[in-house]
Amino acid sequence: MSQQYQPIFVFEDTVRIYDTDAQGIVHYAGYYRFFTNATEKFMIEKVGIPFPIVNDEFWFVIVESHATYHKPAKLGDRLTVTLTPKALSKKVIRFEYKISTRGELIVDGYTVHVAINPKIWKSREIPDEILNKIFTP
Amino acid sequence: MSQQYQPIFVFEDTVRIYDTDAQGIVHYAGYYRFFTNATEKFMIEKVGIPFPIVNDEFWFVIVESHATYHKPAKLGDRLTVTLTPKALSKKVIRFEYKISTRGELIVDGYTVHVAINPKIWKSREIPDEILNKIFTP
Amino acid sequence: MSQQYQPIFVFEDTVRIYDTDAQGIVHYAGYYRFFTNATEKFMIEKVGIPFPIVNDEFWFVIVESHATYHKPAKLGDRLTVTLTPKALSKKVIRFEYKISTRGELIVDGYTVHVAINPKIWKSREIPDEILNKIFTP
Amino acid sequence: MSQQYQPIFVFEDTVRIYDTDAQGIVHYAGYYRFFTNATEKFMIEKVGIPFPIVNDEFWFVIVESHATYHKPAKLGDRLTVTLTPKALSKKVIRFEYKISTRGELIVDGYTVHVAINPKIWKSREIPDEILNKIFTP
Numbered sequence: 269m270s271q272q273y274q275p276i277f278v279f280e281d282t283v284r285i286y287d288t289d290a291q292g293i294v295h296y297a298g299y300y301r302f303f304t305n306a307t308e309k310f311m312i313e314k315v316g317i318p319f320p321i322v323n324d325e326f327w328f329v330i331v332e333s334h335a336t337y338h339k340p341a342k343l344g345d346r347l348t349v350t351l352t353p354k355a356l357s358k359k360v361i362r363f364e365y366k367i368s369t370r371g372e373l374i375v376d377g378y379t380v381h382v383a384i385n386p387k388i389w390k391s392r393e394i395p396d397e398i399l400n401k402i403f404t405p
Numbered sequence: 406m407s408q409q410y411q412p413i414f415v416f417e418d419t420v421r422i423y424d425t426d427a428q429g430i431v432h433y434a435g436y437y438r439f440f441t442n443a444t445e446k447f448m449i450e451k452v453g454i455p456f457p458i459v460n461d462e463f464w465f466v467i468v469e470s471h472a473t474y475h476k477p478a479k480l481g482d483r484l485t486v487t488l489t490p491k492a493l494s495k496k497v498i499r500f501e502y503k504i505s506t507r508g509e510l511i512v513d514g515y516t517v518h519v520a521i522n523p524k525i526w527k528s529r530e531i532p533d534e535i536l537n538k539i540f541t542p
Numbered sequence: 543m544s545q546q547y548q549p550i551f552v553f554e555d556t557v558r559i560y561d562t563d564a565q566g567i568v569h570y571a572g573y574y575r576f577f578t579n580a581t582e583k584f585m586i587e588k589v590g591i592p593f594p595i596v597n598d599e600f601w602f603v604i605v606e607s608h609a610t611y612h613k614p615a616k617l618g619d620r621l622t623v624t625l626t627p628k629a630l631s632k633k634v635i636r637f638e639y640k641i642s643t644r645g646e647l648i649v650d651g652y653t654v655h656v657a658i659n660p661k662i663w664k665s666r667e668i669p670d671e672i673l674n675k676i677f678t679p
Numbered sequence: 680m681s682q683q684y685q686p687i688f689v690f691e692d693t694v695r696i697y698d699t700d701a702q703g704i705v706h707y708a709g710y711y712r713f714f715t716n717a718t719e720k721f722m723i724e725k726v727g728i729p730f731p732i733v734n735d736e737f738w739f740v741i742v743e744s745h746a747t748y749h750k751p752a753k754l755g756d757r758l759t760v761t762l763t764p765k766a767l768s769k770k771v772i773r774f775e776y777k778i779s780t781r782g783e784l785i786v787d788g789y790t791v792h793v794a795i796n797p798k799i800w801k802s803r804e805i806p807d808e809i810l811n812k813i814f815t816p
Contacts, residue, residue: 284582285594286434286575288427290480290732291797295423296741296790297715300708301560308558318618320559321701330707334745343427344592379707386702421719422731423712427595428660433604433653434578437571438697445695455755457696458564467570471608481729516570523565560708562701564754569697617701 275405276350277314279306283345293340299375300333303365306349307379310363315401320381326392328361328381335377345369353402358393359383361402412542413487414451416443420482430477436512437470440502443486444516447500452538457518463529465498465518472514482506490539495530496520498539549679550624551588553580557619567614573649574607577639580623581653584637589675594655600666602635602655609651619643627676632667633657635676686816687761688725690717694756704751710786711744714776717760718790721774726812731792737803739772739792746788756780764813769804770794772813 281302289295311319320328341347352364360382367375383394418439426432448456457465478484489501497519504512520531555576563569585593594602615621626638634656641649657668692713700706722730731739752758763775771793778786794805 282582284575284578285426285428286432286578289422290425290427290429291422291738291740292427292429293740296744297423297708297711300711301558304558304560304708308556312618321617327702329702329704329748329751331748332746333707333748335743337740337742337744340740343595344586419719421712421715423715428601428603430603433607434571434574437574438695441571441695441697445693449755458754464565466565466567466611466614468611469609470570470611471606473606474604477603480732481723559700559702560706563696564699564701564703565696566701566703571697 274352274354275403276352277306277310279309279349279351281305281347281349283341283343283347285343287341288343291340293342296335296337299335299337299341299367299377300379302347302349302367303333303335303363303377303379306351306365307363310351310353315398317398325385325387327384327386329384330379331360331382332380333377334379335375337375339372339374341367341369341374355399355403356380358399359391361394411489411491412540413489414443414447416446416486416488418442418484418486420478420480420484422480424478425480428477430479433472433474436472436474436478436504436514437516439484439486439504440470440472440500440514440516443488443502444500447488447490452535454535462522462524464521464523466521467516468497468519469517470514471516472512474512476509476511478504478506478511492536492540493517495536496528498531548626548628549677550626551580551584553583553623553625555579555621555623557615557617557621559617561615562617565614567616570609570611573609573611573615573641573651574653576621576623576641577607577609577637577651577653580625580639581637584625584627589672591672599659599661601658601660603658604653605634605656606654607651608653609649611649613646613648615641615643615648629673629677630654632673633665635668685763685765686814687763688717688721690720690760690762692716692758692760694752694754694758696754698752699754702751704753707746707748710746710748710752710778710788711790713758713760713778714744714746714774714788714790717762717776718774721762721764726809728809736796736798738795738797740795741790742771742793743791744788745790746786748786750783750785752778752780752785766810766814767791769810770802772805 287298354362364378424435487503491499501515561572624640628636638652698709761777765773775789
């Protein structure tokens with residue numbers, strides 16, 4: 269199988285006062301807010317589904333999160349957040365993020381999402397139509 | 406009608422790094438976390454009910470919140486939070502809070518909670534048994 | 543003195559999963575995030591200053607916050623947030639907010655901000671140039 | 680070098696309404712609050728230093744965070760959080776966490792902390808006295 273093209277989607281965000289802590293920088297868990305913003309905007313704008321609650325029988329739940337902090341972001345910083353989706357299976361997607369400001373990479377990380385049927389809280393397949401939209405550049 | 410005795414309940418809390426912001430003090434909306442902690446501990450420990458989701462037909466929802474900030478709290482401060490419950494009707498309770506540290510009042514405020522049936526999202530009466538426990542010193 | 547024109551500024555926001563709680567609605571303290579977003583965007587876009595940390599000798603700190611909740615907002619709701627600034631003195635500004643979704647008012651409230659010199663943590667006057675920009679429609 | 684004993688410290692916590700989201704479970708980034716609580720309590724109670732701001736020349740900043748979510752925690756759940764410190768160098772500590780409720784492991788993860796001098800924002804060594812207290816059972 270040949271090398272797959274990895275689409276990259278780009279979002280903008282801003283560091284607000286409530287993202288910061290007494291060290292004068294963004295609190296480490298606060299970067300997950302920027303990851304979440306990128307994912308939810310991607311799903312509604314590019315894929316056309318609400319996220320992470322798609323409907324009564326289809327939710328995405330997070331099974332892993334990771335971030336590496338290279339440099340701190342500060343109050344008022346304008347952030348560029350890129351998102352690259354990767355399929356791990358028919359049921360599991362991994363979103364990879366890179367956050368940069370003033371042209372410099374400051375944080376990267378990922379979240380792993382499993383599709384479930386919330387009525388029985390069991391994993392389920394993601395419809396092909398949705399998978400196709402997620403991985404189409 | 407005679408003046409009613411107002412019971413006052415006392416809780417301890419601590420300012421964590423995620424409560425602070427880049428001004429080096431607790432973020433103004435963060436004090437509502439301390440209000441919430443006091444209320445949830447009061448309801449489970451003194452009244453004996455989970456809160457704010459009591460059961461499938463009985464939730465409390467918040468219709469008003471207020472805080473006045475006299476002095477700032479800082480990272481690591483040990484807080485004393487007092488809670489005074491007031492009945493506004495058979496359906497509505499107001500909790501009043503005072504937060505102090507090092508013997509000094511720093512924040513006061515209140516939250517107003519309406520009992521609802523979440524299945525129809527309409528207000529309902531709070532059982533007398535629960536009201537009695539809330540207002541017994 | 544004649545009735546003053548009150549300028550109203552309008553911002554858009556979106557309810558994210560982290561704004562919601564287990565009652566399926568926006569957590570009451572979460573609306574202060576929308577208030578904060580509106581204020582910080584107003585200050586940078588309309589007034590041209592970073593906020594609430596303007597510079598080393600000029601910060602705004604919050605001395606009061608209030609919200610009344612008429613109806614709940616839910617995950618994915620697009621919100622319209624209006625902001626009306628009111629001068630309480632040369633040192634104190636009150637921002638009033640109305641949040642609506644689908645054409646219906648759901649929350650209103652306000653925050654009161656005092657200008658301070660953070661080096662001595664004392665109140666100070668807001669420069670006329672900034673006051674003029676805040677109250678110019 | 681022989682296998683080192685790894686001390687394990689145990690803390691209790693509670694899921695509050697603000698930790699949950701509209702999926703009825705703790706929001707994934709919310710578990711970092713429990714990690715932070717455990718670390719800050721450990722540092723003040725066992726090691727005897729404020730954390731993460733030790734003093735004007737000694738802060739800890741986070742360079743990596745990770746969590747794996749096995750099962751969800753819900754509103755009101757009482758959590759047991761264990762913390763195991765690991766030295767990565769004289770300047771870097773990794774704290775490993777396991778969160779369980781009702782006897783079942785639900786989340787594990789870690790945070791990596793670098794000691795810095797905040798005046799120059801450069802890494803520095805952690806004093807032996809503090810390292811000894813961190814790694815003494």
